[in-house]
Amino acid sequence: QAPSPPKWPIIGHLHLLGKLPHQSLAALSLTYGPIMPFKLGMRKAVVISSPHPAKQIFKTHDRKFSSRPVPLAAKTLSYGGNSLVWAAYGHHWRLLRRLSFTELFSTKRLNSMEKFRKAEVSKTMASIYEESIKGNSVNIGSTVFSTMLGIVENMVCGNYVFKKGDELATELKGMVRDVLKLSGEPNASDFFPFLRGLDLQGVERRAQKLRERFDGIFSEMIERRLKDMREKGMVNERDEESGRGIKESDFLGVLLELMDHNEGLQMEHVKGMLMDMFIAGTDTTSATVEWAMAELLNHPYVMEEARDELRRVIGKDKMMEESHIPDVPFLQAIVKEVLRLHPAAPLLIPRLCDSDCQIDGHIIEKNTEVLVNVWAIGRDPKVWSDPLKFDPSRFVGTNLEFKGNDYELLPFGAGRRICIGMPLASSMVHLVLGSLLHYFNWKVEGEVDMTEEFGITLQKALPLVVVATPSLPLNPYL
Numbered sequence: 001q002a003p004s005p006p007k008w009p010i011i012g013h014l015h016l017l018g019k020l021p022h023q024s025l026a027a028l029s030l031t032y033g034p035i036m037p038f039k040l041g042m043r044k045a046v047v048i049s050s051p052h053p054a055k056q057i058f059k060t061h062d063r064k065f066s067s068r069p070v071p072l073a074a075k076t077l078s079y080g081g082n083s084l085v086w087a088a089y090g091h092h093w094r095l096l097r098r099l100s101f102t103e104l105f106s107t108k109r110l111n112s113m114e115k116f117r118k119a120e121v122s123k124t125m126a127s128i129y130e131e132s133i134k135g136n137s138v139n140i141g142s143t144v145f146s147t148m149l150g151i152v153e154n155m156v157c158g159n160y161v162f163k164k165g166d167e168l169a170t171e172l173k174g175m176v177r178d179v180l181k182l183s184g185e186p187n188a189s190d191f192f193p194f195l196r197g198l199d200l201q202g203v204e205r206r207a208q209k210l211r212e213r214f215d216g217i218f219s220e221m222i223e224r225r226l227k228d229m230r231e232k233g234m235v236n237e238r239d240e241e242s243g244r245g246i247k248e249s250d251f252l253g254v255l256l257e258l259m260d261h262n263e264g265l266q267m268e269h270v271k272g273m274l275m276d277m278f279i280a281g282t283d284t285t286s287a288t289v290e291w292a293m294a295e296l297l298n299h300p301y302v303m304e305e306a307r308d309e310l311r312r313v314i315g316k317d318k319m320m321e322e323s324h325i326p327d328v329p330f331l332q333a334i335v336k337e338v339l340r341l342h343p344a345a346p347l348l349i350p351r352l353c354d355s356d357c358q359i360d361g362h363i364i365e366k367n368t369e370v371l372v373n374v375w376a377i378g379r380d381p382k383v384w385s386d387p388l389k390f391d392p393s394r395f396v397g398t399n400l401e402f403k404g405n406d407y408e409l410l411p412f413g414a415g416r417r418i419c420i421g422m423p424l425a426s427s428m429v430h431l432v433l434g435s436l437l438h439y440f441n442w443k444v445e446g447e448v449d450m451t452e453e454f455g456i457t458l459q460k461a462l463p464l465v466v467v468a469t470p471s472l473p474l475n476p477y478l
């Protein structure tokens with residue numbers, strides 16, 4: 001057994017989690033090592049804080065670690081824990097993963113939707129422009145959240161339930177945050193199965209209520225889609241805008257059709273998938289752009305270097321497009337540096353060990369939960385020189401990527417359960433951040449506060465609200 005902190009009777013190590021578990025666990029692993037057994041009430045866990053054991057888990061023994069523990073709140077919110085994010089590794093998960101890949105995230109599918117993403121980002125830039133000429137400030141996180149909401153929504157169901165800036169979109173951001181908070185909130189019923197049913201902290205009650213609110217939205221989406229399908233067959237009338245082929249359906253249409261053909265898919269699986277995409281795809285991406293802007297505002301010379309690069313590559317009177325991304329290596333380095341210091345899921349989404357396994361000489365027993373602390377790995381002085389310094393140039397001229405093969409940089413996880421939305425997230429973070437920098441000047445008085453807030457995702461405690469001024473002579477976004 002690897003060394004672990006002294007535990008208390010019954011609660012084990014729960015008292016050591018603190019308000020920001022990724023930070024408390026990172027500090028403890030400095031004393032107890034990179035493979036640290038941890039007792040969460042009655043549940044066995046192990047915390048991994050270094051690239052070598054992470055590689056063993058995600059590569060050498062990936063199959064054994066390909067399920068996840070499902071917190072009770074997540075089970076309620078995901079319609080029973082059978083969605084892509086939470087399903088146990090096996091036939092059902094493979095079906096959902098394959099469907100999501102072919103219908104949403106294959107290169108072909110993503111390419112066919114590019115025109116639409118471009119339009120969505122232009123709309124965002126135009127709205128920031130309008131605010132900027134009025135001298136109004138912009139809430140970066142909320143603005144990028146709405147952009148991602150529009151993009152995910154269009155990919156998933158090809159129409160709009162949420163209008164930009166309307167009440168439902170604003171409400172939805174709050175709801176997504178609540179889901180992430182609830183799913184990450186330590187819940188006594190998870191740690192002590194004999195307390196199940198008592199719901200002492202009211203977590204499940206709150207999860208149930210939240211799910212009902214989502215359910216109203218999803219039911220409306222599905223109702224509309226079914227009506228379309230009845231009236232027009234599978235023809236997607238929005239093909240002009242979405243760039244899809246005329247006979248193709250969208251993701252929701254395909255799921256509903258498969259459900260009809262009894263492929264083992266039920267309505268709650270379809271709704272669980274909608275929940276996954278809206279939760280996993282929106283706040284993660286907008287938080288990354290928000291952290292990036294916060295770091296750049298605190299490092300104006302880095303921001304200036306990125307803008308010089310964008311001006312050189314794109315030109316002064318053109319919009320940034322996804323096709324520019326391979327030609328802006330410094331912007332790419334900034335994104336890597338932001339994901340190193342501020343990974344949107346600092347403990348990833350935990351995995352579950354399905355049979356005894358030896359990692360670097362330590363036995364990890366069956367049913368142990370595995371928390372890979374990528375936040376700690378990103379700040380480990382044994383891995384990075386001057387790790388707390390925001391210095392994108394450390395990536396310039398290296399082949400280091402965040403795609404699951406370099407175990408020192410794993411913001412999207414790795415192995416067969418690596419984030420399926422990574423290609424989309426990567427394009428969007430580069431495109432939105434690049435566009436914000438290319439088109440506007442950004443300044444703040446004093447330092448931006450970088451305090452983190454608790455949740456399953458890493459959020460800024462204080463939202464970044466800044467005034468922009470247009471920086472290019474023409475406004476290519478209007």
Ligand code: HEM
Pocket residue numbers: 084085086097152276277280281282284285288343344345348349411412413414415416417418419420421422424425429
């Ligand atoms: C910066 C943005 C994002 C980050 C940092 C991120 C991070 C992650 C991480 C760490 C995991 C768990 C991986 C593992 O267990 O190894 C994950 C899973 C997942 N992500 Fe993302 N994600 C992002 C954006 C997105 C987007 C845009 C979507 C979709 C629209 C998405 C959909 C998913 C799904 C469905 C899973 C579950 C995959 C499975 O269990 O098979 N994510 N993500």
